[in-house]
Amino acid sequence: MTSALPIPPRAGFVTRLAAFVIDALLLGVALRLTQWMLEGMARNLGRLAPPINLSAVVLAVWPFVIVAYLVVFWSTLGQTPGKWLLGLRVVSIGGGPLRLSQALLRVAGYILSALPCYLGFLWVLGPERRAWHDRLAGTEVLYVIKPEKRHEATKRLRQRLSAATAART
Amino acid sequence: MEQGGEQVSSGRLVLRFVLGTAEVAGERLVAALRVFDERRSSSGEALAWPAAAPRHVLVGALSSAPAGLQRAMARARPLAERTGRVAGRGLRSLARLPGAGRLQAASQEAWTRARTQLGRWAAAGLQEEMASRSLARAALPDLFELGMARLADSPELQELLQEQTEGLTSAAMNRLRAYSQGADQAAQGMVSRLLGRQPARRHRPALSRP
Helix, strand or coil, rough: CCCCCCCCCCCHHHHHHHHHHHHHHHHHHHHHHHHHHHHHHHHHCCCCCCCCHHHHHHHHHHHHHHHHHHHHHHHHHCCCHHHHHCCCCEEEECCCCCCHHHHHHHHHHHHHCCCCCCCHHHHHHHCCCCCHHHHHHHHHEEEEECCCCHHHHHHHHHHHHHHHHHHHH | CECCCEECHHHHHHHHHHHHHHHHHHHHHHHHHHHHHHHHHHHHHCCCCCCCHHHHHHHHHHHHHHHHHHHHHHHHHHHHHHHHHHHHHHHHHHHHHCCCHHHHHHHHHHHHHHHHHHHHHHHHHHHHHHHHHHHHHHHHHHHHHHHHHHHHHHHHHHHHHHHHCCCCCCHHHHHHHHHHHHHHHHHHHHHHHHHHHCCCCCCCCCCCCC
16 A cells, blocks of 8 residues: 655765764763763772773673664664654665664674775765665665644634634724 | 721722722833833934824824923913902802802802812722732732643643644754755765766655555
8 A cells, every 4th residue: 555645765875974973973972971980880899899991891892782773773663863863764675664684784784885995885875875785684764754743732723813813803 | 808897899809900900010011111211212223214194293292282281271370360369259249148148158068078078089099099009019920920820731732832842843853854855965966977977866766655
């Protein structure tokens, strides 16, 4: 069944890059906060137990956190916070949400795209607007087209105001 | 409200409130207008003069009416004094007629009664005005707060505010998205020109939405 909404076009390079930067900033802030909290804890614990370099532990665990962040958001909501802000959604090429395997493959594709000086990402500038990781995972990134919201209270107020004006005239 | 052990009637209370509100609000408005007027005159801002129109005659007449009335009263005062003197002489001549003494005493008594009554009314009015002002000063802030609380508690108003806030947020986000989509087109167009490709189509159908 096809809905009445227009088919959204694929997202371009600038929007996807902006969404990526927002996600990177969010993850960077989260990393710094976690390191700061754990370092404080380690300083306090150091008085009781042998000191542990928790900052190094966080750095070691962080790639897994990034993978989990991307995979969970893609496969559940279809968009990370950065993509949500820019109005993008990652969908399977056949339509519908990403499967877990597709999300994992897309993350692996990120590494593949980044290896030759990020050439795989620049593929978004092509006419198909699909990066290497999109092609690998069978996905595409679309602009989200939202139906217009019905502002009922505002409409009611407008109706009342126009009725009052009509009655006065 | 109690006054001398008696409960004030609701009509009188409403009248007091209306009177007090009008007086207090008028005083505050005048105070605010004086501040604005001083600020305006100190700023030295000069406006362009408009062309004279019939309405300016009316505005000029209204604004100079109080001063004109005062001048007319001052001019009429000697005439009134002369008329009063003539009338006094006439009355004194009439007082010589038989039975005029009784009539004069009765009119004097009526006049005294009327003055006493007017004095009583003035005292009551003064008291009423004081009570009105005091009631308005006490009631206005609380009534304003009550009104605001009612508005804040109104689900319809809350819904309206929520819709407007959502509308502002979504408008800002939509603008950001529109800019970024424009930038996408521009970047792609630039790359296409650099590579000597056909420019990208504006809306490529991706898939039919389920």
